[in-house]
Amino acid sequence: xxxxxxxxxxxxxxxxxxxxxxxxxxxxxxxxxxxxxxxxxxxxxxxxxxxxxxxxxxxxxxxxxxxxxxxxxxxxxxxxxxxxxxxxxxxxxxxxxxxxxxxxxxxxxxxxxxxxxxxxxxxxxxxxxxxxxxxxxxxxxxxxxxxxxxxxxxxxxxxxxxxxxxxxxxxxxxxxxxxxxxxxxxxxxxxxxxxxxxxxxxxxxxxxxxxxxxxxxxxxxxxxxxxxxxxxxxxxxxxxxxxxxxxxxxxxxxxxxxxxxxxxxxxxxxxxxxxxxxxxxxxxxxxxxxxxxxxxxxxxxxxxxxxxxxxxxxxxxxxxxxxxxxxxxxxxxxxxxxxxxxxxxxxxxxxxxx
Ligand SMILES: *[C@@H]1O[C@H](CO)[C@@H](O)[C@H](O)[C@H]1NC(C)=O
Numbered sequence: 004x005x006x007x008x009x010x011x012x013x014x015x016x017x018x019x020x021x022x023x024x025x026x027x028x029x030x031x032x033x034x035x036x037x038x039x040x041x042x043x044x045x046x047x048x049x050x051x052x053x054x055x056x057x058x059x060x061x062x063x064x065x066x067x068x069x070x071x072x073x074x075x076x077x078x079x080x081x082x083x084x085x086x087x088x089x090x091x092x093x094x095x096x097x098x099x100x101x102x103x104x105x106x107x108x109x110x111x112x113x114x115x116x117x118x119x120x121x122x123x124x125x126x127x128x129x130x131x132x133x134x135x136x137x138x139x140x141x142x143x144x145x146x147x148x149x150x151x152x153x154x155x156x157x158x159x160x161x162x163x164x165x166x167x168x169x170x171x172x173x174x175x176x177x178x179x180x181x182x183x184x185x186x187x188x189x190x191x192x193x194x195x196x197x198x199x200x201x202x203x204x205x206x207x208x209x210x211x212x213x214x215x216x217x218x219x220x221x222x223x224x225x226x227x228x229x230x231x232x233x234x235x236x237x238x239x240x241x242x243x244x245x246x247x248x249x250x251x252x253x254x255x256x257x258x259x260x261x262x263x264x265x266x267x268x269x270x271x272x273x274x275x276x277x278x279x280x281x282x283x284x285x286x287x288x289x290x291x292x293x294x295x296x297x298x299x300x301x302x303x304x305x306x307x308x309x310x311x312x313x314x315x316x317x318x319x320x321x322x323x324x325x326x327x328x329x330x331x332x333x334x335x336x337x338x339x340x341x342x343x344x345x346x347x348x349x350x351x352x353x354x355x356x357x
Contacts, residue, residue: 029327041271078148080176083107086153088159090118092126092333098192102185106148106177106193109156109166129165130200135207135352136165138197140190140221142212142239142336151336155209159338162348165201169193171217183216190221194232200274205355207234208222212299212335215240235354238292239335242307243277243298246310280314288321290351294338323351 083091091109098104108126110118111134118125130136137159141152147168159166171186172179179185190208197206210218215237222235282289289312293305309324325347327338337346 024220030106035239054324080146080148080170083109083148086148088153088156089208090115091156091357092121092123094123094126096169096193096196098189102172102179102189103177103191104172104193105147105170105174107156107166107168109160109168111163111165112160113163117131127200130197131202131204133204134163134165135195135205135355136201138190138206138216139166139168139176140208140210140214141168141170142214146170151339158344159348162345164348164352167193167197167206175201186217187220187224187275188216191224194221194225198230205233205352207352207355208232209236209238210240212239215278216275219278219285220275220289222275223284224282226284226286234288234290235285235349236290236292236351237278237308238295238338239300240278240291240293240305240308242304242311243279255299278308279311282308282318283315284317285312286313286317286321288351288355289318289323290347291322291324292327292338292347294327294329294331294333294335296332296337299335302326 053310078086081093083093088107088109090112091107094106094108096106105199108130110129111132114129118129134160135189139152139155139159141147141149145152150169156166156168169189170177171181171189173181175184177189181291194206194208208218208221210216218237219240222232225231247306289308291305293300293302295302305324305326309322312318327333327341331338331341333341
């Protein structure tokens with residue numbers, strides 16, 4: 004293509020003799036090769052530098068890419084009833100000065116009629132009705148209205164449990180910016196908020212994906228405070244095999260965006276502990292759920308976490324791994340649909356009572 008254009012340009016120069024024409028062709032060809040090399044070099048420089056420079060210039064942008072927390076889904080999060088959650092209240096809690104968190108509380112389904120038109124006070128009081136309370140810590144995309152999260156709330160509610168689903172700081176309509184430690188602070192705050200109201204009811208923390216990191220860190224902190232949770236569930240959890248390869252756990256999520264392959268997450272003075280490290284310390288009964296066809300977190304990670312927990316001094320008999328066959332097609336988000344899950348949850352709750 005380039006060669007032909009050079010020839011054509013040279014040929015159109017009618018005043019040149021034959022040897023002069025050849026020379027012109029050579030000169031033009033050489034200079035176009037130089038241009039080509041120059042541009043290639045420039046493009047390579049930009050490709051090399053951009054992932055390093057852009058995160059420094061626009062850290063907030065990268066943070067948004069990682070947590071995808073700012074995506075708007077054209078839903079009014081203050082109106083859960085519009086999303087088939089007619090026995091759910093929307094509320095705002097403040098975990099820290101300047102941080103407001105959007106939270107949905109869905110009561111057990113058998114209360115749906117009674118719940119119509121009720122205010123926050125009624126909902127708060129209902130947390131102490133003796134039914135188990137699940138705090139659901141979601142993953143790094145979207146907000147509490149994502150369909151699979153509504154699916155989890157509906158499932159828990161249909162089993163007669165309370166579901167409390169929070170958007171961490173910076174997600175959904177919550178204020179602030181997400182950071183590892185910020186997410187854990189929010190989750191600890193929510194746990195204590197629930198605990199004050201739930202009296203003697205079981206409180207179980209269910210983390211999904213990046214929420215598993217929040218869940219296990221919360222569980223260990225609660226244990227250190229002498230106020231352990233009753234149970235922890237981790238779904239689609241990852242090990243720190245990811246750390247060894249890429250650095251701290253959250254770094255891994257950056258790799259989901261090839262453009263940022265070489266960039267580092269925002270520096271935090273203190274990093275969250277990994278799931279594996281937390282499982283070594285935890286004494287809280289643990290249920291691990293994982294789909295064998297999980298495309299985000301390989302199933303082998305669940306097996307590794309299971310054996311870590313099994314060989315930890317404290318857990319042993321209190322750990323269970325439930326896998327979902329790859330042929331079911333649940334992948335990373337879909338196992339809430341499994342017809343066996345209600346039975347698994349009931350059994351887990353039962354094991355915590357006895
Ligand atoms: C409200 O939700 C309950 C439980 O999901 C359902 O059975 C009921 O039909 C719903 N009622 C209305 C009016 O939408």
